[in-house]
Amino acid sequence: MHQEIVPCLTNLGAAYADIGDHVRSRTLFERALHIEEREDSVDAGTLHNLGGAHEALRDYAAAKAMYERALDLDLDTHGEGGAVVGALVALGTVHEALGDKDAAHQLYERALGICEHEDHPSRGAWREALDRVAPSADPIEVYW
Numbered sequence: 205m206h207q208e209i210v211p212c213l214t215n216l217g218a219a220y221a222d223i224g225d226h227v228r229s230r231t232l233f234e235r236a237l238h239i240e241e242r243e244d245s246v247d248a249g250t251l252h253n254l255g256g257a258h259e260a261l262r263d264y265a266a267a268k269a270m271y272e273r274a275l276d277l278d279l280d281t282h283g284e285g286g287a288v289v290g291a292l293v294a295l296g297t298v299h300e301a302l303g304d305k306d307a308a309h310q311l312y313e314r315a316l317g318i319c320e321h322e323d324h325p326s327r328g329a330w331r332e333a334l335d336r337v338a339p340s341a342d343p344i345e346v347y348w
Contacts (some may be wrong), residue, residue: 207243210236210250217253221260230257248277248291255294264298271295289315296333305337312337 217232233254240246255270275291282288296311312334 206239207245210239210247213239214250214253217257221253221257226257226260230254230261233257246273246277248274248281248287251277252291252294255298259294259298259301262301264302268295268298268302271298284318286318289318292318293333296337300333300337306339309334309337309339 213232213236217229217236220226220229220232233250237246237250237254240250251270251274255267255274258264258267258270271291271294275288275295278288278291292311292315296308296315299305299308299311316331316334
């Protein structure tokens with residue numbers, strides 16, 4: 205019944221994120237997720253959006269929890285394919301923000317491994333992220 209308002213909440217949340225009002229954005233994404241959970245129709249995109257709002261507010265623990273849920277849902281739905289790359293990279297950025305470079309490195313490598321044969325427009329950004337967290341004893345040239 206309320207499922208039809210989820211896209212409105214999501215679009216409005218994205219608009220608030222675009223103008224930098226991440227508190228309102230988070231609230232709208234939380235409302236969308238609440239409806240999806242109540243109707244047993246949780247979408248990984250909603251989890252990802254809510255994770256982004258938490259990350260923008262520097263609530264990295266909450267962002268990590270949302271990105272992990274999005275990744276699990278994407279894996280269940282799509283398997284280890286291109287659909288999971290966004291969640292892997294987002295989770296990597298949270299680990300990087302938390303200072304866990306080893307975990308970030310593993311997540312970025314996994315994302316790049318999935319897109320190895322694809323000409324993805326974000327591939328260069330992921331490579332830069334991987335360079336940032338590469339262990340000093342493990343130069344990035346080994347991977348490329």
